[in-house]
Amino acid sequence: MQIENTPTLSIEHSAGGAAQSVMASGVWQVHALSQKGLLKRINRSFTDLKKKPSLAWDLSQVDSIDHIGAQLFWNAWGKKRPSQLKLDPRQEELFARIEKAGSHTLPRTRVSPLNWIIVLGAGLLSFFEHLHGFIELIGRLVQDLGRFIRRPATGPWREISANIYHSGFQALGITALVGFLIGVVLSYLSAQQLSQFGGDIYLVNILGMSIVRELGPLLAAILVAGRSGSSITAQLGVMKVTEELDAMLVMGISHGYRLIMPKVVALAISMPLLVVWTDAMALIGGMASAKIELGLSFRYFLQKLPDAVPLINYIIGLLKGMTFGMLIALVSCHFGLRIKPNTESLGRGTTTSVVTAITVVILADAVFAIIFSGVGF
Incomplete structure (x- = not known):
């Protein structure tokens, strides 16, 4: 059974056949993305579009989106906002949170060359x-x-x-x-x-x-x-x-x-x-x-x-x-x-x-x- 408002990607091409813009529509939520074979097709399309960083993205026609769907787009954009991006105002907060979370880096832990002494002492x-x-x-x-x-x-x-x-x-x-x-x-x-x-x-x-x-x-x-x-x-x-x-x-x-x-x-x-x-x-x-x-x-x-x-x-x-x-x-x-x-x-x-x-x-x-x-x- 197909769910209504299936997530879709529409790609507009220029006169030379090169992709110029991508427009997303439908419901980009986990229950819609879980349809058989759909997620593989979307990931395949995103993989092809990753090689074109100058694309214009339009998500204003998306009916609803959750963190799973937003993360798919974020990964396709190379974990940064594209230069040409059109969002619905309701989606701004969601992508802002993902962008903020991605900016945090975990502190690097340095392993001391004398760490074996600490381990040995703790064992003793x-x-x-x-x-x-x-x-x-x-x-x-x-x-x-x-x-x-x-x-x-x-x-x-x-x-x-x-x-x-x-x-x-x-x-x-x-x-x-x-x-x-x-x-x-x-x-x-x-x-x-x-x-x-x-x-x-x-x-x-x-x-x-x-x-x-x-x-x-x-x-x-x-x-x-x-x-x-x-x-x-x-x-x-x-x-x-x-x-x-x-x-x-x-x-x-x-x-x-x-x-x-x-x-x-x-x-x-x-x-x-x-x-x-x-x-x-x-x-x-x-x-x-x-x-x-x-x-x-x-x-x-x-x-x-x-x-x-x-x-x-x-x-x-x-x-x-x-x-x-x-x-x-x-x-x-x-x-x-x-x-x-x-x-x-x-x-x-x-x-x-x-x-x-x-x-x-x-x-x-x-x-x-x-x-x-x-x-x-």
């Missing part, structure tokens, strides 16, 4: 600010633990139990699946290499030491950091956005005692158990792959495992799990309490929390490797 200040807040959070946790030990009857047992369920029990499925698959892959790759040198019997040593001492705790911690760590940060962030944390303070309820300490204690209890669970699933996957690849029976695998992996490695694995769990909970709570009351900060804080928790876990694992480098071999 942010790092030490986070470090100060993290140490302060640990201090409050120690005070809350002391209060909990002195008066265990008034402690947040229900919150601890709920967090053990959410962070520990509900993570059994994903840790079992990933642990089993990692055991299968590691056993399969190791068996291919060992079979070339006749060292099939050493597969138990490789799987046992790598899974019990390193992969089991680290894998469980990374999964919990991505799953439970993000949940903790998002929960505290939403409570910050909805002002529930402020309401708790008004009612005299401590954030640390009712929110942070239960999460830290729950993950300190859950993580060693998840490490044992992940180790078991990974070893089962490794045994299944060894049975298929090398023909090693389950009985042989279980008989050789205690000799291949000294008891101290299990203790180191459990100690790692407890430490990783506490670090994940502390990092998640730290970033959750720093979220600002807006959705953008919530998403950015949750992402930063997960990345930081995984980084801290890997750094802690490196520290464990250095401290216990001569133990358990």
Whole structure:
């Protein structure tokens, strides 16, 4: 359906065929310009007319025009009034505003050659600010633990139990699946290499030491950091956005005692158990792959495992799990309490929390490797 008063351009030519004047008529508003194919034809005509700056323009026959239509003419004129222009008095104000807006230029921002020092300084200040807040959070946790030990009857047992369920029990499925698959892959790759040198019997040593001492705790911690760590940060962030944390303070309820300490204690209890669970699933996957690849029976695998992996490695694995769990909970709570009351900060804080928790876990694992480098071999 064609709209009435369609915008049109009439071009008058001289005797030699050159264009002398352009007269516009009709409705030059967005609803009229949106007709199918019309805007392309008008832009094509304007492109041809841009090469003729001496043209006379007559817009007095235009019935109505808005900013969209006026901007089309302004762009066709090269963003300046043509020398020969006839306007309706009602159009003067509109084009005057466009001309005034085009005269403003944005200030040029100079980038200092020493800008990297400013960026580096801001990064260092942010790092030490986070470090100060993290140490302060640990201090409050120690005070809350002391209060909990002195008066265990008034402690947040229900919150601890709920967090053990959410962070520990509900993570059994994903840790079992990933642990089993990692055991299968590691056993399969190791068996291919060992079979070339006749060292099939050493597969138990490789799987046992790598899974019990390193992969089991680290894998469980990374999964919990991505799953439970993000949940903790998002929960505290939403409570910050909805002002529930402020309401708790008004009612005299401590954030640390009712929110942070239960999460830290729950993950300190859950993580060693998840490490044992992940180790078991990974070893089962490794045994299944060894049975298929090398023909090693389950009985042989279980008989050789205690000799291949000294008891101290299990203790180191459990100690790692407890430490990783506490670090994940502390990092998640730290970033959750720093979220600002807006959705953008919530998403950015949750992402930063997960990345930081995984980084801290890997750094802690490196520290464990250095401290216990001569133990358990």
